[in-house]
Amino acid sequence: MSNVTEAPASREAETRARIVATAERLFREIGFQKTTVADIARELRMSPANVYRFFGSKAEIHVAVARQLMGEVEAAARRIAFGQGSAAERLRALIVSIESLNADRYIADRKLHDMVEAALDQHWPTIDEHIDRIDALFEAVIAAGMDAGEFEKGDAGLAAKLVHTACIRFCHPRLMVECADRPEPASVQMVEFCLAALRRGVSR
Amino acid sequence: MSNVTEAPASREAETRARIVATAERLFREIGFQKTTVADIARELRMSPANVYRFFGSKAEIHVAVARQLMGEVEAAARRIAFGQGSAAERLRALIVSIESLNADRYIADRKLHDMVEAALDQHWPTIDEHIDRIDALFEAVIAAGMDAGEFEKGDAGLAAKLVHTACIRFCHPRLMVECADRPEPASVQMVEFCLAALRRGVSR
Structure with missing residues (x-):
């Protein structure tokens, strides 16, 4: 054809x-x-x-734009998660990239940040789907790290949610704006902290 | 007299x-x-x-009420930080108590939550002071844990900021509302994750 x-x-x-x-x-x-x-x-x-x-409706266009922006971040994150490097290296790259991609998309541009505020205030379901997709990528990397002996064995799904939640200040556009005047801890410091926890493992 | x-x-x-x-x-x-x-x-x-x-002004009364509410949380946190128990036990109690005290103050009461929204949107300086005070309490407990050999030695001030930031979803009233439909991870799981990182230590 x-x-x-x-x-x-x-x-x-x-x-x-x-x-x-x-x-x-x-x-x-x-x-x-x-x-x-x-x-x-x-x-x-x-x-x-x-x-x-x-x-x-106009609202459907809003959601499609949000989905497009989040989809770009997810695509970049997927390339890192299933790319080269140790699990620790991929986890570092994931978090730093998500921070940087979100900053480019939602922070620098005040007019677009207004859409983020609306999405958060109105609980657009596309946000939850995005969090689930990023959780799944964290889980894939952490499970690989557990299999390879880089991280202590455990519940990779829970560990993924813990890492994602611990890093929320670097992923959540509104928090990134709110915390802009508090430069410490930096995302790279938080990743090392999470890696220490993953290496040690959580004793139950 | x-x-x-x-x-x-x-x-x-x-x-x-x-x-x-x-x-x-x-x-x-x-x-x-x-x-x-x-x-x-x-x-x-x-x-x-x-x-x-x-x-x-009315705005000064707003700030005084916010200061009073945050001061109650700080007083309870101070009693825990300088109270009995191992550093790990005190860190657990600190985070779970802050979560519960904040929920009582700002979440259950929708009308009071509006004040939280205003305080966050308008960057009331009292919020930054509150974060600094809680950071200092985390630091005291972590430094004690490092001295006692419970935690790997390191920069207790940075470790305090890392723990506080990792737990922001359980301390920040707006996030607590936003994340209410995502029950996992629970604060107790996040504390164990942070304790694992503190025990392992962050290699520089």
Whole structure:
């Protein structure tokens, strides 16, 4: 099949992706509360009705943009989790990367941070899904470290939640802003602390 | 000196304390935004002008109530930190008590939680002072544990900040609300994780 006779499903996915990308750009430029579906449609030279064919409401576009941003962080985290290096090295890289990617996405850009605030205040389910996905990546790395003898054997699922929770100050966009004036501990110090706990193991 | 010929300074302190206690009760009953200085004065059968002799503004009363609530938590934490038991036992008791005292103060009472939100959003300096005071108590217990050979020797000040930050989900009122639907890890599990890290020590 050539590119010219593209299947409708993939063209639909492409239009969806263009709407999300345009919405994200407008959220950064004019703010996520102020951006209307008409603004997004105008940028794409399509009718608002066409946008509504893909998204039932403005709220659905908000969630799709959040999902896209979180998906980028998850993809980078997945590459690290299943990449090269010891479990300790991958855990270090995971936490430092998540901190840096979240800072790029949600902190530097005040207008986009407003979307984070709304997502947190309104408990968007996409946040819980994101936490679960990152938990699962931590768990994969920690289980590998337990198998390899780097970490003391134990419940890798619980250990993953403990590491993720211990590092919440470096992953949670609102906390990152709140704690900006308290530089210590740095994320690298927290990772070493977590690694010490994983090496020692939690006696039950 | 008898109670009758009380010094003016202590009478002033008593009036101040009564204003703060009355404000706190009204914040719980009618909400901290809705409570006016006139409401507080009426409850105390004094004039608003007299309240303003003690507090320059309504905002000063807000901060005094927050300080009072945090001071109660600090006093309980101080008793534990300088009380009986091994360093590990005191660290366990500290974190579990802070979680429970904060839950009593800021979570159960939705109207008081609004004050927490305002304090966080407006960066009341009293929050930073509170974090520093709790950090210092963690440091005292960890330093004692290092001296006693319970924990690996190291920088007790940094270790205190690491433990406090690792436990932020159990100490920070807004996070406690946000994470209410994620019961794992529990605070007792996080304390054991931190104790494992302290016993192992962070290799530099």
